Amino acid sequence: MTRILLKQRLDDCIAAWQKAGYRVLGPVKRHDMSSFDEVQKASDMDLDLILTERTIKDHFFPQTEPLIRYKIGRQQIDSETMTPPEIKRVFFGVRPCDASGLAIDDPLFGWDYRDDYWFRRRENSVIVAIACTRADDFCMCTSVKLSPDSTEGADIMLRPLANGNGWQAEALSAGGAALLDTVSPMLQEDSSEAAPVPVVAAKFDVEKVMAWLADKDNFESQFWKEISLRCIGCGSCTFLCPTCHCFDIQDEGDTYSGIRRKNWDSCSFALFTMHTSGHNPRNVQSTRWRQRIMHKFNYYRGKFGVNSCSGCGRCTRQCPVDMGITETLQAISNLPR
Amino acid sequence: MIYSPFPMRVVSKREEAPGVNTLKLEFVREEDHEFFKAHYRTGMFGLYGIFGEGESTFCVASPETRKDAIECTFRHSGRVTSTLANTDAGDIVTFRGPYGNRFPIEQFEGRNLLFIAGGIALPPTRSVIWSCLDQREKYRDVTIVYGARTVADLVYKHELEEWKRRDDVRLVLTVDPGGETPDWQDHVGFVPTVLEQAAPSPENTIAVLCGPPIMIKFTLISLQKLGFEQENVYTTLENRMKCGVGKCGRCNVGSVYICKEGPVFTAAEVSGMPEGDL
Numbered sequence: 303m304t305r306i307l308l309k310q311r312l313d314d315c316i317a318a319w320q321k322a323g324y325r326v327l328g329p330v331k332r333h334d335m336s337s338f339d340e341v342q343k344a345s346d347m348d349l350d351l352i353l354t355e356r357t358i359k360d361h362f363f364p365q366t367e368p369l370i371r372y373k374i375g376r377q378q379i380d381s382e383t384m385t386p387p388e389i390k391r392v393f394f395g396v397r398p399c400d401a402s403g404l405a406i407d408d409p410l411f412g413w414d415y416r417d418d419y420w421f422r423r424r425e426n427s428v429i430v431a432i433a434c435t436r437a438d439d440f441c442m443c444t445s446v447k448l449s450p451d452s453t454e455g456a457d458i459m460l461r462p463l464a465n466g467n468g469w470q471a472e473a474l475s476a477g478g479a480a481l482l483d484t485v486s487p488m489l490q491e492d493s494s495e496a497a498p499v500p501v502v503a504a505k506f507d508v509e510k511v512m513a514w515l516a517d518k519d520n521f522e523s524q525f526w527k528e529i530s531l532r533c534i535g536c537g538s539c540t541f542l543c544p545t546c547h548c549f550d551i552q553d554e555g556d557t558y559s560g561i562r563r564k565n566w567d568s569c570s571f572a573l574f575t576m577h578t579s580g581h582n583p584r585n586v587q588s589t590r591w592r593q594r595i596m597h598k599f600n601y602y603r604g605k606f607g608v609n610s611c612s613g614c615g616r617c618t619r620q621c622p623v624d625m626g627i628t629e630t631l632q633a634i635s636n637l638p639r
Numbered sequence: 640m641i642y643s644p645f646p647m648r649v650v651s652k653r654e655e656a657p658g659v660n661t662l663k664l665e666f667v668r669e670e671d672h673e674f675f676k677a678h679y680r681t682g683m684f685g686l687y688g689i690f691g692e693g694e695s696t697f698c699v700a701s702p703e704t705r706k707d708a709i710e711c712t713f714r715h716s717g718r719v720t721s722t723l724a725n726t727d728a729g730d731i732v733t734f735r736g737p738y739g740n741r742f743p744i745e746q747f748e749g750r751n752l753l754f755i756a757g758g759i760a761l762p763p764t765r766s767v768i769w770s771c772l773d774q775r776e777k778y779r780d781v782t783i784v785y786g787a788r789t790v791a792d793l794v795y796k797h798e799l800e801e802w803k804r805r806d807d808v809r810l811v812l813t814v815d816p817g818g819e820t821p822d823w824q825d826h827v828g829f830v831p832t833v834l835e836q837a838a839p840s841p842e843n844t845i846a847v848l849c850g851p852p853i854m855i856k857f858t859l860i861s862l863q864k865l866g867f868e869q870e871n872v873y874t875t876l877e878n879r880m881k882c883g884v885g886k887c888g889r890c891n892v893g894s895v896y897i898c899k900e901g902p903v904f905t906a907a908e909v910s911g912m913p914e915g916d917l
Contacts, residue, residue, distance in 0.1 A: 369642050372690035379690055379731050383643045414899065415884035417641050521893075521913045548888035551642065551881045553693050560691055564642065567887070574889050575879050578695075578716050581852065583878065583892070583916055593891075593916075601894040 305482070306492040307460065308468035312344035315485045319392050322484045324428070327361065328394045329354045338393060349395050352438050353614060357544040358393055358400045362423045363407070363566075365541075369419075369551070370562040384561070386419055391427045392481065398452040399443050401431045402612035403544025405455030409606040410547055419564070428481045431456035432469065437500045440615030442628055445506050448613055450499040458482060461496040470496050505628055506635035508599070508609070514634050515600040521592070525637075529630050530591035532623045537568035539617035539626060540594070545610045548574070569593050595630055641884065644688055644733035645671040649726045650708060655794035656787075659759060660724045661700065661712040664734060676706045678737055681744060681770040682763070682875070682903040685736025686883050687711055687723060695719040696880040698902075699737060700762035702769035703744075709734060712762035712794060738883040739902050742767050742873060747845045751780040755858055757830050757850030758787050761794050763875055763902075764849045768802075775807060782839050784811040786830040789818030811837045830854055831861040841866040848874045848906075852917065859906055869907035876901050876909065876917070892916045 307315065316326050320342075328347035330339045337356035341347050372381040404424065411420040433451035434441075443449055453459050457478030460469035471489060473479035482489070514520055540546040550567040554560055567574060569590055576582045584590045602610035611627065618626025647664040655661055666672035681703040688694035695717065701710040715724040726732060744767065752771055756764040764785075771778050783802060787793045793812070802810045813826035813833040826833045830850065846867055848858055855874055862872055878890035878897045885899040893913045895901065 369640075370690075374691055379646070381646070381690060383640045385640065410886060413885060415641050415886070417886060419641075518913065522915050547886065549881065550887070551694065553691050555691060557691070562642075562690065562693075567881070567889070569888065577877075577879055578714075578720075579851070589915065596893075597888070597891075601891065604894050 304470045304472070304492065305489045306463070306468055306494060307471045307485075307489055309344070311468075311488040314488050316341065316343060316394075318485050318488065319481070324390045324392045324481075326392045326394060338396075341394075347395060349432065352434070352436050352441070353397050353399070353616070355542070355616070355620065357403060357542065357614070357616070358396055358429075359403060359407075359544050359546075361391070361393070362404060362420055362427070363411075363547060363549075365566050367419055367564040368561045369564055371559075372553075372555070372562065373559045374557070386422050388422065389426060391423075392430060393427060394430045396429050396431045396456070397434060397614070398431050398450060398454075398456065399441075399448065399612040399614040400544050401429050401455035402443075402448055402452055403455065403614070404429065406545045406606075406608050406610055406612060407547050409608075410602075413605075428457045428477050429455060430458045430460060430478075430481070432460045433462065433496075433499055435462050435497050435500060437502045438615075438619075440619040440626075440628070441502050441613065442505050442615050443613035444502045445504045445628075445631070446508055446609055446611050446613040450502060463494045464497045465494060466497075467494070470494075506631040508631070508635075511631050511634045512599055512603070512609075514637065515596060521596075525633070526592045527588045529633055530588040532625050533570070533587050533591055534623055535570045535572070535587050535590065536622060537570040539621055540568040540570060541566055542616040542620055544612055544614055544616075545598070569597070591630075595627065598627070599631070642735070642882070644686070644694070644735040645675075647709070647732050647734045649728050649730045649732060651728055652724075652726065655712060655796070656792045658716075659712065659714050659792075659794055661710055661762075661794075662723065662726065662732070664709045664711070664732065665707070667731070675709070675737065679703055679706060680737075680741035681766045682741035683737035683739050684883070684898075684902055685709070685711075685734050685738060686880070687713075687719070688733040688735070689719060689722045689726075690733065692719045692722045694733070694735065694881075695723075696877075696883065698763040698766065698875075700766050702766050702773060703741075704770050704773035712759070714759055735883060739898055740900065742770075742847065742903050744770055747771065748777045749843075750778065751840070751842070751844040752778050752782070753839045753844050753846040754781075754783045754785075755830060755834060755846065755848045755850070756783075756785045757854040757858075758792060759794060760849035760851065760854075760875075761785055764847060765795060765798065767847050772808070779843070780809070781807065782809040782811065782837070784813075784830060784834050784837060784839075786813040786815070786826075786833060787818070788815045790814055790820045790823055792818070829857070831857040834858060835861050835864065838865060841868070841871070844871065846872045848872060862906075869910060870905055872906035873903060874906060874909060875903055
């Protein structure tokens with residue numbers, strides 16, 4: 303017997319969570335791109351989406367984050383540190399790849415100097431993941447050793463029932479258990495079976511990719527120039543990536559006041575590494591593409607023990623020149639040994 | 640909170656060379672000063688800023704033996720540095736740091752020291768030089784080789800005079816061919832060549848080398864010719880930085896984050912990094 307949440311009780315759950323002080327966010331097609339946004343009732347959500355076009359990263363590491371508000375006076379400069387609002391949030395219907403993305407970025411924002419802009423949001427959020435029942439041609443979670451029902455980063459895992467009426471609910475953390483407790487009257491014990499997870503065929507051999515990247519001789523390989531010829535350096539893949547975390551810090555304002563902000567940046571851009579002198583260590587697109595792949599599948603693993611990729615496939619799905627990480631990793635995987 | 644800088648008061652400003660200034664900054668808040676005193680060691684860097692313009696990364700040019708204030712030396716070339724250069728005594732700027740690793744100068748004790756700097760890279764070297772000269776008895780022979788493009792481009796001219804006068808420091812000054820003035824008494828030539836002529840002994844010697852990438856490249860070859868082991872040569876790497884604390888993702892050379900694992904490296908460590916990322 304497992305605890306079951308029926309779809310027809312979802313509205314009651316949302317109401318109960320809101321009453322308990324949570325803001326509830328779910329997958330919506332409200333804007334030009336599908337994303338996670340606040341919902342009031344179950345019908346606001348589009349739970350049939352394979353994946354929202356934007357990631358939930360946006361809600362933990364926003365595109366622009368105010369850090370400091372400053373005022374420049376005649377005699378003095380006043381500044382005030384800005385902190386993210388303390389709002390309790392439930393993210394309902396997160397795909398396992400997006401939840402994993404958060405778990406992958408936790409050690410980066412935590413090592414040595416702790417980034418509380420990230421952790422305050424993390425600590426005030428409960429991630430309710432829903433295992434996938436469908437996948438598209440771009441999904442590649444299995445290629446990076448995750449799966450359509452991975453539990454990394456999730457506080458609650460919902461597994462869709464075979465009959466389509468609801469989900470098996472399993473709490474994976476204390477926060478998840480507490481959230482389920484708030485809706486225990488809406489749950490029922492049942493033995494309904496879960497729907498099978500879709501088969502997502504592996505697209506490349508990640509071990510082989512990692513071994514090739516670790517070989518220092520391949521750093522200057524012609525491969526990088528050829529594989530990145532199509533890249534226009536737009537940065538879309540980095541902005542839509544659930545694990546890309548690079549940022550810039552900029553002051554935005556007028557002569558007398560403004561806000562210092564942490565804004566998304568991208569390794570795809572030439573300016574990202576440009577020195578004052580004009581020297582640029584990564585001066586052509588191929589070196590920037592190499593950085594992106596090396597960072598995700600070599601450097602990050604060396605520091606934090608995981609690859610910086612959860613296999614969502616957005617980088618490939620939404621690439622304007624039909625390129626993406628998958629093609630590169632497949633090509634490496636298919637190189638003759 | 641992370642990314643929140645310390646307010647600093649400009650105490651004085653000095654013009655070192657055309658377009659190069661040194662600012663002396665003192666802490667506005669006592670607790671910030673205590674933090675700095677507890678953490679700063681020579682070689683570390685900081686992000687210097689002005690609200691409304693942004694932040695720029697450069698070294699702390701003052702030694703770890705003098706922590707009453709922070710000195711920083713920079714060339715005005717962008718928005719932040721130009722504004723910093725336009726400040727006057729009493730103005731408020733910001734500092735975030737100290738970040739990064741350091742020169743392990745206690746491991747240099749009992750050894751000869753060879754400092755080699757080019758152009759505007761004297762400030763980071765100068766921090767180590769004074770950290771050692773302020774405890775002169777702990778070290779053996781001290782040699783400083785410093786070169787700049789022209790006589791005017793030499794920075795810390797008053798301190799060069801001071802080092803020249805000291806009999807416990809050997810100072811070798813040079814300017815690039817064509818950069819000399821009619822009354823120039825010192826060497827004319829590029830740093831690697833002048834270094835080879837000065838031929839300091841590698842015996843029991845630690846070399847500290849800072850300069851533009853091209854100078855470092857050729858000076859490392861000269862040091863090798865002179866018989867220096869890569870493990871005994873220390874240098875610094877610089878890259879564009881935004882956070883300074885290993886998160887913003889741009890300053891890495893291969894897998895090495897300059898802001899966290901650097902900026903101080905031995906030549907042996909640098910030779911293990913992918914050259915195409917430098």
